[in-house]
Amino acid sequence: MSEGDGIMPRLYEYQGKKLFRAGGIPVPEGRVATTPQEAQEVAQSIGFPVAIKAQVLAGKRGKAGAIKFAEDADEVYHIASNLLGKSIRGMEITRLLVEKKLNIKKELYLAITADPSSRQPVAIFSAVGGMDIEEMAAQDPGAIIKKKIDILRGFRDYDGLNLVRKAGDLSGAEKLSLAALAAKLYRLYRQYDCKLAEINPLVLTDEGFVAADARVDIDDDAVSRQTGLELEAMEDAGERPPTPLEIAAGKIDAFDHRGSAHFVQLDPGAQYAREMGLVPIGFDCVGTGASLAVMDELVPLGYYPINFCDTSGNPTASKLYRVTKIIFSQPEIQGYVFVSCVSSQQLDNTARGIIKALKELYPATGGKPNIPVVLAFRGAWDDVAQRLFEDHGIAQSPLVKILGREATEKDAAEAFDRLYRAWQGGDKVEG
Amino acid sequence: MKDNLLQFEVFSGGKVCIDLEKCKGCVSKVCIEACTGTGKPEAFELREGLPALRVDPAALKKGGCVECLACELDCQLYGNKGLTIVLPMPELDHYLEAAATKPVYMR
Ligand code: SF4
Ligand code: SF4
Numbered sequence: 001m002s003e004g005d006g007i008m009p010r011l012y013e014y015q016g017k018k019l020f021r022a023g024g025i026p027v028p029e030g031r032v033a034t035t036p037q038e039a040q041e042v043a044q045s046i047g048f049p050v051a052i053k054a055q056v057l058a059g060k061r062g063k064a065g066a067i068k069f070a071e072d073a074d075e076v077y078h079i080a081s082n083l084l085g086k087s088i089r090g091m092e093i094t095r096l097l098v099e100k101k102l103n104i105k106k107e108l109y110l111a112i113t114a115d116p117s118s119r120q121p122v123a124i125f126s127a128v129g130g131m132d133i134e135e136m137a138a139q140d141p142g143a144i145i146k147k148k149i150d151i152l153r154g155f156r157d158y159d160g161l162n163l164v165r166k167a168g169d170l171s172g173a174e175k176l177s178l179a180a181l182a183a184k185l186y187r188l189y190r191q192y193d194c195k196l197a198e199i200n201p202l203v204l205t206d207e208g209f210v211a212a213d214a215r216v217d218i219d220d221d222a223v224s225r226q227t228g229l230e231l232e233a234m235e236d237a238g239e240r241p242p243t244p245l246e247i248a249a250g251k252i253d254a255f256d257h258r259g260s261a262h263f264v265q266l267d268p269g270a271q272y273a274r275e276m277g278l279v280p281i282g283f284d285c286v287g288t289g290a291s292l293a294v295m296d297e298l299v300p301l302g303y304y305p306i307n308f309c310d311t312s313g314n315p316t317a318s319k320l321y322r323v324t325k326i327i328f329s330q331p332e333i334q335g336y337v338f339v340s341c342v343s344s345q346q347l348d349n350t351a352r353g354i355i356k357a358l359k360e361l362y363p364a365t366g367g368k369p370n371i372p373v374v375l376a377f378r379g380a381w382d383d384v385a386q387r388l389f390e391d392h393g394i395a396q397s398p399l400v401k402i403l404g405r406e407a408t409e410k411d412a413a414e415a416f417d418r419l420y421r422a423w424q425g426g427d428k429v430e431g
Numbered sequence: 432m433k434d435n436l437l438q439f440e441v442f443s444g445g446k447v448c449i450d451l452e453k454c455k456g457c458v459s460k461v462c463i464e465a466c467t468g469t470g471k472p473e474a475f476e477l478r479e480g481l482p483a484l485r486v487d488p489a490a491l492k493k494g495g496c497v498e499c500l501a502c503e504l505d506c507q508l509y510g511n512k513g514l515t516i517v518l519p520m521p522e523l524d525h526y527l528e529a530a531a532t533k534p535v536y537m538r
Contacts, residue, residue, distance in 0.1 A: 244529075248522035256443045258494070318443050318498035318518050326523060331532040352500040356516075359507075361536040371535055391508060 009195075009220040012055045014097045016197075016214030023188040025181060025199070026210045030099030039080035040073045042098040048072055051102075052079050055095040056088045057241055059132060064088050069101055091241060102212055107201035108167070109133065110182060112149075112189040114196075121149040121189065123159070123182055127167040129201035155186035170204075177209055178202075192229065193222030224255045243268050245326050252322050259315025259345070261323040267306040270332035278304035279334050279420065282327040286312045286350070286379070287341035290409065294339045297413035303420070305337070306330060314345035320353020328361055328369075335372040335420055339412045342405065343379035351377065351385035355392050368397035372419035376403035376412045399423060439474075439488040441496050445518035447474075447503075453513030454481050462514055465505040475502070 011019070017027040029046045032055070033039035043050045054066035061067050066088050070076040076098070083093050107129035115122040125145045126136055137144055147163045149155045160179030167175065181202070189197040198215040218226060242250065249263035267273055270280035281298070283305030285291035295305055307327060311320055327336065338354065340347055354375065358367035377385040386402050389395040395402045401415045437449040454460070462482055466474045474496055476485040486495055498516075506514040527534070 244522065244526040248520060248526060251520075251522055252443075258442075258497075316443065316498040317500040318441070318445070318516075321500065321518060322520055322523075325520065328536055329523060329527065329530075329534045331530065331534050333535060346499075349497075349499050352504055355504060356500050369536070370538070388504070392504070 009218040009223060010057055011214075011216040011218070012057065012095070013053065013214050014055055014095070016216035017097075017211065019188055019192060019216055020199075020211050020214050023191075024184050025188070026208065027214070028099040028102055028210055028212065030097055033080065033096050033098050034084070034094060036077045036080035036084065039096055039098050040076050043070065043076045044073060046098070046100050049101040050076065051097075051099045052076065052083065053097045053099065054083050054088060054093040055097055056091040056093055058089045058091060061088065066093070089240070102203055102210055103205050104201075104203045104212075105206070106169075106204040107212075108178075108204070108209075109136065109144075109198075109200050110178070110185060110202045111196065111198035111200070112155075112182075112186050112194070113198070115148060118148055121151060121155075121186070123147045123149060123155065123163050123186065125163045125167075125178075125182065127169070129203070132200070149186065155183055157183050159183070174204065174209075181209055188216075192216065193219045193226060195219045220250070221253075223250075245329060249323060249326050252319050256316070256319070259311070259313035259319060261309070261311045261315055261319040263307060263309045263323055263326055265307050265330070267304065270304075270306050270330075273304040273306055273332070276304065278302055280304055280306040280330075280332045281335040281337060281416075282330055282333040283307055283336070284309040284311055284323065284327060284338045285340070286310070286343045286345065286347075288312075290339055290341035293409040294337065294412060297410045298337065298416065301413055301417045303335065303337075303413070303416065306332060311350065312341075312343065312345065315350070315353075317349040317353035317356070320350050321356045322353075324354050324357035325361065328357070333371065335374075335416060335423075336369070337374050337412060337416050339374075339376040339409060340378050340382075345379065346381050347377045347379055348381040348384035348388060351375075351388045355388060355394065358394060359392070365397075367392060367394045369394075369399055372399050372401075372416060372423045373397075374401045374403065374412055374416040374419060376407045378403075378405040378407065437482060437484065439484065439496070440492045441498050441516070441518075442492060442494045443498060443518065445516065447491075447496065448515050448517060449482055450513045450515075451481050453511045457511035457513060459509045461505045461509040462502040465501040 014032050020027050031042045033042050049069055049071050052068045068079045070079055080096055086093050109126040109129035111124045112121055126143045128143050145163055157179050160182035163182055164175050164178045185197050194216055196217040199211040201212050203210055203212045243265050252261045273280040279302055281303050288310050362369055382405050386404055389402050394400055401419055403412060435451045437451055438446050440446055463475045463477055474486050474491055475482045503514050503516045
């Protein structure tokens with residue numbers, strides 16, 4: 001890719017369209033602009049009328065006022081000036097895609113995604129496009145046609161024809177053209193290790209089918225082999241761009257598959273926690289099930305984990321070290337809870353990673369933190385893990401509680417609650 | 432490599448560095464046994480009274496060193512603080528430099 005900066009597992013529309021163009025899927029003529037003047041130049045070079053589309057990772061951009069149309073250069077300048085620098089759902093608009101406005105005869109939907117229940121890719125088609133697939137499913141479930149794809153056999157034009165043949169108001173030639181597009185979209189999905197390759201809407205114009213929008217989500221675990229895309233390894237943050245801490249965390253697993261360390265900020269800035277009157281805390285669990293169970297115990301007690309983190313699959317101690325430093329770097333946290341599920345991973349390694357991080361973050365106290373910390377080690381080498389915290393003197397801090405395999409999720413949450421209250425009452429860290 | 436510095440790279444990016452000057456004054460030489468536990472690669476041996484690599488550094492970098500951090504933490508507790516494992520995180524460093532509000536551990 002060009003455009004200067006690296007891209008993330010969820011691509012912007014303009015990045016997705018570059019892949020579409022390269023894969024033989026028609027897209028409107030257009031280019032990216034970062035200033036109103038540049039937007040005017042692009043519009044003049046492709047001809048009026050044009051569409052001006054804010055490049056943010058948010059759905060329903062049309063409703064949010066992020067897609068506008070212009071008939072002349074003055075209008076382009078005015079719209080671009082209004083959009084650039086503004087925010088859509090908390091995301092700042094820094095780029096606009098200026099494209100030739102399409103003469104739309106019909107809107108359709110086409111996507112290839114992963115079906116987790118059958119563990120196969122699935123092709124999804126609807127002769128009604130332009131709204132999101134969930135809305136479509138609610139309004140007219142019969143309009144959505146799905147075909148599972150045998151990954152060994154692939155997806156050919158005739159599979160595409162099977163997918164679209166029930167679209168009643170299309171001609172035979174249009175169906176053939178759609179079928180070929182579906183096969184191209186599948187090739188792109190496989191080539192770039194996608195989780196989702198979606199065209200919504202796929203529009204029928206006088207010149208044939210054109211991808212009016214592009215959504216391409218790359219599997220974040222495939223980033224290391226998608227070297228041609230110059231992808232930035234980072235955690236999948238869903239509908240918003242990743243935070244700097246998530247970008248840092250994404251590097252941990254990028255090339256090292258010895259266990260995993262997934263970190264996502266659930267509440268960056270802790271605004272939600274504050275609004276709800278909850279105490280923001282840092283959080284790490286071994287296993288997502290344990291995470292949910294511990295969160296369920298913490299929230300009623302008044303504590304809100306502002307990040308999710310799962311360090312499982314027997315990660316190296318160095319992964320725990322790195323991710324613990326990231327969790328503690330969230331400025332808002334007023335405590336930290338680590339709980340392992342009853343796991344078979346080497347918890348002594350987990351403990352060493354956390355200890356090294358604490359010792360570096362708190363050199364003056366030999367690793368004793370200045371916020372309440374609960375660590376529950378349950379599973380293989382849990383006795384060694386607990387002993388290490390004793391040996392390094394961290395367990396002796398009044399702000400630290402180390403629990404073993406007999407502890408439940410509730411015990412861990414209640415232990416944290418006691419520590420937090422004592423801390424608020426004035427317990428200090430001994431040097 | 433300096434005579435008094437023994438170092439090798441690790442798979443995730445970073446280095447294990449041993450200051451052999453400090454090792455001269457170390458009684459326990461605990462790093463040797465720290466790296467002989469279950470599933471560990473036994474990276475070190477004593478040669479003329481000092482730690483030396485008994486495994487090719489290329490193999491250690493390939494994942495032979497499992498980055499358990501045992502050698503470093505044991506050296507800190509029972510050795511002469513000669514062994515340091517440096518695990519860079521440039522993206523976190525940039526974030527911290529630019530952060531308007533400092534994290535709780537810096538306060
Ligand atoms: S324990 Fe530390 S100081 Fe002692 S020999 Fe090993 S590396 Fe050197
Ligand atoms: S980090 Fe672990 S595996 Fe690597 S040299 Fe030290 S003790 Fe050995």
